[in-house]
Amino acid sequence: MDPIYLVAGTRPNFMKVAPIRRALDARGVASRLMHTGQHFDAAMSDVFFEDLGMSPPDARLAAGGGSHAAQTAAVLVGVEEDLIARRPSAVVVVGDVTSTLAAALAAAKLGIPVVHVEAGLRSRDWTMPEEINRVLTDQLADLLLVPSRDARPNLIAEGVAEERIVFVGNVMIDSLYYAKDRPTDAIARLGLADAGRGGGAGYGLATLHRPANVDSRAALDAMIAALAAAAAHARLVFPVHPRTLARAESLGASAALRSVPNLLLCDPVGYNDFVTLMSGARFVVTDSGGIQEETTALGVPCLTLREGTERPITVTEGTNTVVGLDAARIDREVSAIQAGRGKKGRVPEGWDGRAGGRIADALARFLAGSPPPKTSGKRA
Numbered sequence: 001m002d003p004i005y006l007v008a009g010t011r012p013n014f015m016k017v018a019p020i021r022r023a024l025d026a027r028g029v030a031s032r033l034m035h036t037g038q039h040f041d042a043a044m045s046d047v048f049f050e051d052l053g054m055s056p057p058d059a060r061l062a063a064g065g066g067s068h069a070a071q072t073a074a075v076l077v078g079v080e081e082d083l084i085a086r087r088p089s090a091v092v093v094v095g096d097v098t099s100t101l102a103a104a105l106a107a108a109k110l111g112i113p114v115v116h117v118e119a120g121l122r123s124r125d126w127t128m129p130e131e132i133n134r135v136l137t138d139q140l141a142d143l144l145l146v147p148s149r150d151a152r153p154n155l156i157a158e159g160v161a162e163e164r165i166v167f168v169g170n171v172m173i174d175s176l177y178y179a180k181d182r183p184t185d186a187i188a189r190l191g192l193a194d195a196g197r198g199g200g201a202g203y204g205l206a207t208l209h210r211p212a213n214v215d216s217r218a219a220l221d222a223m224i225a226a227l228a229a230a231a232a233h234a235r236l237v238f239p240v241h242p243r244t245l246a247r248a249e250s251l252g253a254s255a256a257l258r259s260v261p262n263l264l265l266c267d268p269v270g271y272n273d274f275v276t277l278m279s280g281a282r283f284v285v286t287d288s289g290g291i292q293e294e295t296t297a298l299g300v301p302c303l304t305l306r307e308g309t310e311r312p313i314t315v316t317e318g319t320n321t322v323v324g325l326d327a328a329r330i331d332r333e334v335s336a337i338q339a340g341r342g343k344k345g346r347v348p349e350g351w352d353g354r355a356g357g358r359i360a361d362a363l364a365r366f367l368a369g370s371p372p373p374k375t376s377g378k379r380a
Helices: 011-026 046-051 068-086 098-109 129-140 151-157 171-180 217-231 242-250 254-258 271-280 289-298 327-338 355-367
Strands: 004-008 031-035 090-094 114-117 143-146 165-167 203-207 235-239 263-266 283-286 302-304 320-322
Touching: 004 011, 004 068, 004 098, 011 031, 011 046, 011 090, 011 171, 011 271, 011 289, 011 355, 031 068, 046 271, 068 098, 090 098, 090 355, 098 114, 098 129, 114 129, 114 355, 143 151, 143 355, 151 165, 171 271, 171 289, 171 355, 203 217, 203 271, 217 235, 217 254, 217 263, 217 283, 217 327, 242 254, 254 263, 271 289, 283 289, 283 327, 289 302, 289 320, 302 327
Parallel strands: 004 031, 004 090, 090 114, 114 143, 143 165, 203 235, 203 283, 235 263, 283 302, 302 320
Antiparallel strands: none
């Protein structure tokens, strides 16, 4: 059988691909990993291969930087060239980034079956590039692997045939548990050894990078006010995403960001470091979808600084609360958490660290003809 082609371009992609590749290796199934280079900074890319126990990618592109259109074009051209040369049995794309859609489009145009891991998530917010990527990738996919049961109705409503939808659980949680078993000294290195979840006021952890929160001075000002509201209750560690730092500097907000009392800014950290910090935090404030899931799995209260979420299960079953950039509400929520009244939740079905194996098994069934690829005949 020709190798299965795996595509990853960003930090969250690596976390989803690593368990799939391990599961394929365990079954003796050959795979080829394409790193599109969408995240090209070593702190956002190479360190994750080390932390996740992944061998280096088999091929790399240089699609980082530039506009969405430039990135999409670079991935589309680079992946197409490699697919023509290699002709894999299927292309597996994960998540919702630019690389996801571009690689799916390249494969579909060549008649190569597309498998989408993390299919069916919807925010209903079409101002988010990720929402466009999700919906279009799902329309191109031959096999749609969903992380939670609530994703299936979204796909059926969009005309996806039920037999193409398979529940596999959340593969990102596989990597979370993998990293949790490999704690680092990140807490001590950042001077937080006396501020864990069990002592004093503890500390909080923040991650923010989405365009709606950082692409204008007004948004940055609101984000900084939100961080200040959270930092008023406990030291707040903020590994600053390169995109966020670049926007703050270009829009003249970096001084305001650096002057927030009790806010500890640091460079991006590796995945094992981040999971160590997240596991020890009293609370997390974020605009990341993946971190909403990870905090739910860890039982850590999460405040999502967006107006909605494509992962509603983290709200209905998990520890997530969507608060937007409402500083007054953030102040109230963090105060409640610090008083022991933080949101309690449970770990959703299939978030058990074994999704990679279920994905590998679903791929085997698919390649054996169940369901047959749409690319073998007329597409729906």
